[in-house]
Every structure is written in structure tokens, then in C-alpha cells.
Amino acid sequence: MRILRNVLVVFLLWFISLGSVVAGDATSQKATIQVDGLSCPFCAYGLEKNLKKVKGIESVDIDMKTGKATVIIQSDMHVDNQALRQAVKKAGFTARDIARH
């Protein structure tokens, strides 16, 4: 009985740690771009569309007040900063800092 309990505890700990690893991977695939020149809601769509065209980007969230675009990148993909800068440029804006989380 004690053996069974220990096995269950170990399995539970393994499962929890696995979950945190997966969660850790997901958060590590997030980047925030400071976009200069973005000053009206209608312009935000072009930025969103061009960022979504980058292979590996899952979703895009734009915050008008701070001028920040946060992208979620698929966990099995790598998207470099140059690709993000290029997408912002295609939208007609200027990418300043890019922070990885």
C-alpha cells in the first residue's frame, strides 16, 4: 500500500513538473515589440495582419496607449527579431525595442 502511495506521489509530482515545463515553454515564446508611429485604431489592423503573416506567430495583441504589440509564437517555432522588425516595417511603422519573455 505504501509503495502504491509513493508511486502515486511520484507520478503526481512528475505530472505537475511536466505541466510547469510546458507552461514555461509557452511563456518563453512571447515577444513584445515597441512600435513607433502607431497612433490610430484603423492603422493597427495593418500591423496585426503583417505580424500574423510571419510563420510561427500564433496571435497578436496590440495596445494603442503604450504602442506595444505582443506576439505569441508557437512553441516549436523560432521567430527571430529581424522577422518581427520586417513585419512592422511592412505595416508602415518602426520597431524599436523587442523584449522576449
Added chain:
Amino acid sequence: MLNYKIQTHSLWMVVLLLNISTVDISHAGPITFNSALPVSEGVGILRSQVKLTRKTGDITSQNRNLMVTAVPLVLAYGFSPKLALFGVLPYVDKRMDITIANKRVRRQTNGLGDGKFFARYTIYQVDKPGDTLRIAPFAGLKVPTGAHNKRDALGVLPRPLQSGSGSWDPFAGITLTRQTLDWELDAAASYQLNSKASGFEFGDEARFDASFQYRIVPQSLDDVGVPAFIYAVLESNLIWNGKNKLAGTTDINSGGTRWNLVPGLQYVTRRYVLETAIQLPVVQRLNGTALETDWVWSAGMRWNF
């Protein structure tokens, strides 16, 4: 007979064509002219508008009243981050009530108007957080897609009442935009060189436009994301038209200068814009007996795709 023809043509054409051709074709920004705001690469913008123009106050015995309804359809496409291409195709309906031999008659036409195709290129751009300054020249061609030989029961309609001009007319200009999260300032200057078609030549047109927009809703940007904005808009259009020519003769009753003030409202979201404005003439110094504009009201939408 020649004088009558010149007068008939000139009285109507100056403002008729102006009101159809001066459609703002740009991104969100001014309502009556173009801005320098970006059209992102690979993004299209469709714009549709209803524009009503009323002209009365004829000082001649013809007592002409004119109502023009124009529905221009505009397509913009971002070819690159700096180069945007534009096309405009209007549907027009023109109704003119006129006294002929003591009898009140209505002459009217409708159909496709003249199209416009042009390109705009951003030559100067300074971006800061929530702030942009851009300068972009543009150039294009007005093409005679509208008919200029329609008839009614009284015969061939006067050229100004036709839905098209029949001529190929190049135009060029430059536009400047400074936009922040709170306000936007635009200025534009342009010139259209009108050419002869079927013996008739409209006077050239020069414009100087300015616009100021202020965000009235939301008052502060507390919400995260992309909130919808409501802008209060005040625009100014200074328009000069040269004299027309018929069979090589200059029409002294054509051309002139107008200055409009244009209050308006814009509701701007991430995907679409709803807007309305009314052009109110402040000064109209028209040559001869040309009709003055009472008002021009427009309402429209723009859609990002």
C-alpha cells in the same frame, strides 16, 4: 448660340465635377481630401460614400436648381510600406430643374462617372511612440469612364449634366500628416490639368486643404487593447478653378475661387471607419453667373481587409 453653350456648360461644370472628384481616398484621416497615413503592405481599404450636393440661387431667368448625388467606390492597396495605389469609380445622379420658355422642366442623368487612378509615395517619415509625421506626394490620372453624350427628351444633355467629362486629366499633389494618439493635423496641395474632349475643356483646378481632428471619445486611453475612437473634425478647402473653353473660346462665366469649412465626425475602429461631414461655403468668388453651392453633405464608411 456659342455664348449660350458656353454659359450653359460653364455654369454647371465648375462645381459639378469638383464635388464628384474631390473624394478623400486615403486611410482614416481627413474626410474631404487625402492624408499621408500608411496603407500597410498587402492591406486593402474599401471606401464607400454618399455625397449630396445642392446648388440654388440662380440670378438668371433660368432659375436653375441642381441636386447631385454621387456614390464613389474607392479601393486602396498597400503595394509596399511606402507606395499605395488608389482607384475611384463613382456612380452619379444629376437632376437639374430649369425654366425654359416659361416652363419648368427637369433634365437628369445617372450612371458611371469618371474614374481616378493614382499612386502615393511616402518620402519622409518620423515615427515616435504614439506619434507620426509623414509627407507623401501623389500623382494620377482622371479617366473618362463616364458617358458624355447622353440624351433626354430635349436632346443631348449639356456637358456638365453628363455623368462623365470625356477627358483624360492628369493631377499631382503633396500631402502632410502629423498624427498623435490625441489629435491629427493634415495639409495637402494639389493641381489637376484638365484637357480638351469633344471641343470642350474644363478649367484647371488647384486646391489647398487642411484638417484638424481631435479625439473626443475616449477622453483618456485607460483601456488596454485597441479602443474605438470618435474624432471631431474641422476641415478647410480652398479651391480655385480656371475658366473653361469651348471650341477654343474662353468662357468668362466659368471658374472662380471657393473656400469651404467642413465640420464632421468620425468613428474609427480597428476594422472600419464611419464618418459624416458637411461642407459649408464661406466664400464663393465665382466668375460671371456661375451657381453657388448651398451645401455638400457626405456620409460614408471605410473597411480594412
